Amino acid sequence: MDIVKLSAVEIKEKILKKELSATEVVKAHLNRIEEIDKDINAFISINKEGALEAAEKVDEKIKNGEELGALGGIPIALKDNIVTKDTKTTCGSKMLENYRSPYDATVVEKIKAQDGIIIGKTNMDEFAMGSSNKTSFFGPTRNPVNTNLVPGGSSGGSAAAVKAEEVALALGTDTGGSTRQPAAYCDIVGIKPSYGLVSRYGVVSLANTLDTVGVFGRDVSDAALMLSAIVGYDEKDSTSYENPTHLVVEKDLEPTEYIKGMKIGIPREIYLDQIDKRLIGVMDKVIKVFQSLGAKVEEITLPHLEYGLSTYHVISAAEISSNMARFDGLRYGYRAKEYSTLDELYINSRNEAFGDEVKRRILMGTYYLSMGLGREYYEKALKMRTLIIDDFNKAFKDYDIILTPTSPILPFQLGKLKDEPLTKDLTSIFTAPVNLAGLCAMSIPCGYVDGLPVGLQIIGDRFKEMNIIKAGLAFEGGMKNGI
Amino acid sequence: MVTKEQVDHIAHLCKLKFAEEEKERIIHEFNVTLKELEAFNQIDLENVAPTLGVNKHVQRLREDIVGPSLDRDEVLENTVEKQYGYFKLLKIVE
Numbered sequence: 001m002d003i004v005k006l007s008a009v010e011i012k013e014k015i016l017k018k019e020l021s022a023t024e025v026v027k028a029h030l031n032r033i034e035e036i037d038k039d040i041n042a043f044i045s046i047n048k049e050g051a052l053e054a055a056e057k058v059d060e061k062i063k064n065g066e067e068l069g070a071l072g073g074i075p076i077a078l079k080d081n082i083v084t085k086d087t088k089t090t091c092g093s094k095m096l097e098n099y100r101s102p103y104d105a106t107v108v109e110k111i112k113a114q115d116g117i118i119i120g121k122t123n124m125d126e127f128a129m130g131s132s133n134k135t136s137f138f139g140p141t142r143n144p145v146n147t148n149l150v151p152g153g154s155s156g157g158s159a160a161a162v163k164a165e166e167v168a169l170a171l172g173t174d175t176g177g178s179t180r181q182p183a184a185y186c187d188i189v190g191i192k193p194s195y196g197l198v199s200r201y202g203v204v205s206l207a208n209t210l211d212t213v214g215v216f217g218r219d220v221s222d223a224a225l226m227l228s229a230i231v232g233y234d235e236k237d238s239t240s241y242e243n244p245t246h247l248v249v250e251k252d253l254e255p256t257e258y259i260k261g262m263k264i265g266i267p268r269e270i271y272l273d274q275i276d277k278r279l280i281g282v283m284d285k286v287i288k289v290f291q292s293l294g295a296k297v298e299e300i301t302l303p304h305l306e307y308g309l310s311t312y313h314v315i316s317a318a319e320i321s322s323n324m325a326r327f328d329g330l331r332y333g334y335r336a337k338e339y340s341t342l343d344e345l346y347i348n349s350r351n352e353a354f355g356d357e358v359k360r361r362i363l364m365g366t367y368y369l370s371m372g373l374g375r376e377y378y379e380k381a382l383k384m385r386t387l388i389i390d391d392f393n394k395a396f397k398d399y400d401i402i403l404t405p406t407s408p409i410l411p412f413q414l415g416k417l418k419d420e421p422l423t424k425d426l427t428s429i430f431t432a433p434v435n436l437a438g439l440c441a442m443s444i445p446c447g448y449v450d451g452l453p454v455g456l457q458i459i460g461d462r463f464k465e466m467n468i469i470k471a472g473l474a475f476e477g478g479m480k481n482g483i
Numbered sequence: 484m485v486t487k488e489q490v491d492h493i494a495h496l497c498k499l500k501f502a503e504e505e506k507e508r509i510i511h512e513f514n515v516t517l518k519e520l521e522a523f524n525q526i527d528l529e530n531v532a533p534t535l536g537v538n539k540h541v542q543r544l545r546e547d548i549v550g551p552s553l554d555r556d557e558v559l560e561n562t563v564e565k566q567y568g569y570f571k572l573l574k575i576v577e
Contacts, residue, residue: 239536307523331562342572347499380528382533382534383531389534438537
């Protein structure tokens with residue numbers, strides 16, 4: 001039995017049945033990391049001792065007949081912007097190269113409380129600003145599907161680690177698509193939950209009104225298991241929401257059962273000039289799969305979707321500039337060696353430790369928040385956000401889920417993106433509006449074109465995670481059955 | 484359009500500094516982006532309310548009970564200079 005190929009659900013079952021010990025599972029994954037991570041660079045740090053200790057505790061529980069938590073013995077990776085007491089938290093930046101948090105994020109406490117095993121912290125675009133993992137201070141991550149390709153980002157390390165079978169599950173974050181886009185590029189499942197479903201306490205803020213913690217798994221059931229283990233109200237995050245629905249999936253139904261009665265909308269606005277034309281063919285096939293499973297599929301309109309990327313760009317930059325002010329070189333983080341005034345301490349520390357992309361976004365955001373034309377566009381972006389939300393609200397009155405490609409382009413080679421966008425990121429064009437509206441969405445593999453993986457985005461209404469999970473299970477089953 | 488003086492001003496506000504040639508690039512990027520943002524003017528936003536956050540539920544209140552907090556020594560481990568259990572700063576008042 002090749003342990004690293006097992007799904008998270010299978011690992012848990014085998015540990016419960018005593019067919020495998022948690023220690024065996026963890027050792028197999030640590031060996032896999034040892035063997036492959038030099039080519040992938042998915043991890044910034046590995047918590048070998050901590051992971052083995054946690055595994056022993058799980059084995060002890062099994063031996064004593066104690067009840068095991070929902071994540072019992074499953075190896076999990078965390079994006080390195082989720083703070084942990086046991087290992088450093090770098091955010092992929094020189095600024096936090098040696099930072100060690102004095103506390104665990106709420107999601108980390110939840111994983112530990114449910115006997116999940118944290119294997120290590122994953123590589124990412126610096127402070128989650130990017131979509132290819134190339135802005136990491138620790139070097140780019142490679143895509144396990146094909147190491148010439150970028151894994152996507154900013155949670156590229158987490159997606160790559162799951163795809164490369166270094167862990168079974170991983171957490172990322174998603175502010176404008178940073179979980180869904182790497183999931184699509186690495187050919188795995190990624191879920192961005194509704195804003196507020198998962199506590200953000202201990203997740204280093206990028207843009208507070210858009211940030212969410214995302215989950216990765218190699219199939220829908222695994223991703224859903226990861227998500228169900230971290231949801232819930234947290235008094236330490238006043239924007240977290242006590243979700244009345246439990247994420248419980250009925251197992252092993254026929255694909256048609258999961259999708260029964262669902263109405264699906266396809267926004268006509270996805271057929272943009274900039275979209276890779278090969279994706280249009282894939283979308284046609286996807287629509288046929290859902291139709292043959294019995295779903296009703298219709299064209300819909302989201303008239304303000306085309307303004308989503310610009311709206312996202314302005315609002316996220318503004319929130320970023322305010323968040324990044326905390327890195328002052330005083331209390332934590334990098335401090336320049338040379339300075340003679342307090343201002344110089346701030347300026348030199350920030351200048352030496354932030355990468356170009358981070359500086360660019362801080363500067364732009366400061367402009368949007370502080371002066372003339374910038375301020376005017378910031379106010380317009382806040383209003384445009386309202387119209388984008390209204391469009392989705394209207395659509396969800398009649399439809400249960402909305403489908404788009406996750407990214408308008410296919411995975412590309414490092415540094416070879418044609419017309420590399422100056423300040424905006426085209427790859428977020430279908431994902432960022434979901435964050436603006438606080439909705440939930442999943443990226444699910446839907447096959448390959450010309451050797452490149454394609455991700456389908458399934459969008460659901462706020463706190464209707466069960467709809468996207470069910471649709472994902474139906475689609476996954478349908479594909480497996482060769483529909 | 485954005486001027487060099489404006490770039491200097493905002494760089495000062497956010498405590499960053501840029502070399503002269505970088506400023507040229509930044510001004511170019513700003514101008515390209517602002518040009519794209521002109522698309523916002525196609526939509527009548529006059530009577531639209533701004534969205535500042537998506538969760539509109541009422542904030543909860545709780546009793547103000549003293550609980551455990553972060554360990555002072557652990558917090559101070561991340562700083563470069565500390566004294567008497569505090570972060571040490573440059574002297575800023577004569």
